[in-house]
Amino acid sequence: MKIGVLGTGVVGQTLGTGVVGQTLGTALVAKGHAVKLGARSAGKPEGVTWAGANGALASEGSFADAAAFGELLFNCTKGEHSLAALRDAGGANLAGKVLVDVANPLDFSKGMPPSLSVGNTDSLAETLQREFPQARVVKALNTLNCWLMTGPDKLAGEHDLFICGDDAEARKQVLGLLTRDFGWKPERVLDLGPLSSARATEALLPLWIRLYGSLGHANFNFHMNIGPAPKA
Amino acid sequence: MKIGVLGTGVVGQTLGTGVVGQTLGTALVAKGHAVKLGARSAGKPEGVTWAGANGALASEGSFADAAAFGELLFNCTKGEHSLAALRDAGGANLAGKVLVDVANPLDFSKGMPPSLSVGNTDSLAETLQREFPQARVVKALNTLNCWLMTGPDKLAGEHDLFICGDDAEARKQVLGLLTRDFGWKPERVLDLGPLSSARATEALLPLWIRLYGSLGHANFNFHMNIGPAPKA
Numbered sequence: 001m002k003i004g005v006l007g008t009g010v011v012g013q014t015l016g017t018g019v020v021g022q023t024l025g026t027a028l029v030a031k032g033h034a035v036k037l038g039a040r041s042a043g044k045p046e047g048v049t050w051a052g053a054n055g056a057l058a059s060e061g062s063f064a065d066a067a068a069f070g071e072l073l074f075n076c077t078k079g080e081h082s083l084a085a086l087r088d089a090g091g092a093n094l095a096g097k098v099l100v101d102v103a104n105p106l107d108f109s110k111g112m113p114p115s116l117s118v119g120n121t122d123s124l125a126e127t128l129q130r131e132f133p134q135a136r137v138v139k140a141l142n143t144l145n146c147w148l149m150t151g152p153d154k155l156a157g158e159h160d161l162f163i164c165g166d167d168a169e170a171r172k173q174v175l176g177l178l179t180r181d182f183g184w185k186p187e188r189v190l191d192l193g194p195l196s197s198a199r200a201t202e203a204l205l206p207l208w209i210r211l212y213g214s215l216g217h218a219n220f221n222f223h224m225n226i227g228p229a230p231k232a
Numbered sequence: 233m234k235i236g237v238l239g240t241g242v243v244g245q246t247l248g249t250g251v252v253g254q255t256l257g258t259a260l261v262a263k264g265h266a267v268k269l270g271a272r273s274a275g276k277p278e279g280v281t282w283a284g285a286n287g288a289l290a291s292e293g294s295f296a297d298a299a300a301f302g303e304l305l306f307n308c309t310k311g312e313h314s315l316a317a318l319r320d321a322g323g324a325n326l327a328g329k330v331l332v333d334v335a336n337p338l339d340f341s342k343g344m345p346p347s348l349s350v351g352n353t354d355s356l357a358e359t360l361q362r363e364f365p366q367a368r369v370v371k372a373l374n375t376l377n378c379w380l381m382t383g384p385d386k387l388a389g390e391h392d393l394f395i396c397g398d399d400a401e402a403r404k405q406v407l408g409l410l411t412r413d414f415g416w417k418p419e420r421v422l423d424l425g426p427l428s429s430a431r432a433t434e435a436l437l438p439l440w441i442r443l444y445g446s447l448g449h450a451n452f453n454f455h456m457n458i459g460p461a462p463k464a
Contacts, residue, residue, distance in 0.1 A: 197442055204439065207432035220458040223454075224455070227388065
């Protein structure tokens with residue numbers, strides 16, 4: 001399908017998570033999707049280089065170009081820029097589309113480790129959904145490094161994704177993409193229901209960041225070890 | 233050793249986590265520690281029943297009684313009552329002692345699932361430490377159900393504890409207790425350093441609560457799946 005990826009980019013580079021948008025874009029092209037990478041303006045070096053390296057299915061443009069192009073969209077911008085990026089993309093280009101929100105509301109303004117600019121009783125994902133009610137926001141992939149997002153087998157043993165969103169059909173579509181194109185086993189994608197659960201998954205970042213700091217690398221992920229229900 | 237457990241109690245009972253203080257107390261008595269369970273006043277039925285059922289090493293009293301008795305203390309009160317309980321216990325009874333803070337700042341006043349009454353740039357553990365600078369606060373055991381706290385083998389597969397505190401010697405002492413008395417493997421207790429990391433571990437509760445809600449039981453725990461550092 002045609003996919004727009006917003007954020008070319010150096011999302012979370014200071015955390016070592018690297019180039020999320022490019023990594024997702026490359027993985028999606030490899031699976032036969034047509035991908036347009038969107039940035040603040042068309043013709044940015046990162047986007048041009050990426051498109052040149054990834055064949056006929058890969059292209060680049062502005063946020064609005066990518067959003068108009070995609071039947072499904074990924075928000076891979078930095079959390080602090082996400083709302084502005086989606087406004088640039090334009091509500092009409094988001095309407096009716098599944099928008100996978102990969103971003104985190106990290107606030108580096110108070111030093112390291114970052115805090116969250118929104119949380120507890122709200123989330124970045126809900127902020128975006130409120131601003132663009134016609135988009136079908138699904139929070140996913142925000143709790144791990146991008147090389148694991150598109151290659152769960154790179155980390156031995158079980159580890160999990162979390163997914164939530166108010167549109168059950170949209171969650172199902174994203175689950176399909178995660179399993180088919182990125183190689184996730186369905187049972188390793190935990191469906192947390194409504195988009196307000198993004199409060200819980202964005203809240204994992206403070207732990208992620210501290211572990212990244214103490215380990216010195218990002219080759220790790222959360223796993224929920226879930227046993228059987230205890231006998232009454 | 234002599235251990236004071238504050239909170240007899242129905243900590244988190246609405247979350248199905250049951251009687252944290254009693255569960256920890258029973259496990260500690262079984263390992264030969266003398267345990268005094270503290271409540272808002274001495275002679276509360278829960279405490280009396282527990283002490284009567286757990287032999288000569290078990291006793292009960294007020295928060296102040298338990299805090300004066302213990303060489304090491306556990307805070308198993310509800311987060312919303314923790315500060316008041318410790319004030320009742322009295323700063324002099326906390327001075328110089330390791331205080332294991334098991335509580336979470338859950339705020340049920342806005343309905344379910346609860347939010348956190350403090351977080352992001354602060355934590356309950358730090359709040360307690362600021363109020364009682366002479367206590368040696370170690371945050372631990374707040375991210376799982378109490379039957380798993382004292383029996384990690386009840387859940388098959390790997391799962392983890394998180395520990396943090398500003399006093400490295402205190403963290404080490406708690407790690408010793410967790411491994412020796414509760415059966416945790418040292419490698420499954422992740423040391424997150426300073427007490428400010430309690431912001432990250434208390435922030436796991438929103439996810440824990442949602443999973444508890446969707447699973448309908450509390451027989452699960454977090455595991456960090458940590459791979460080797462990627463080759464440069």
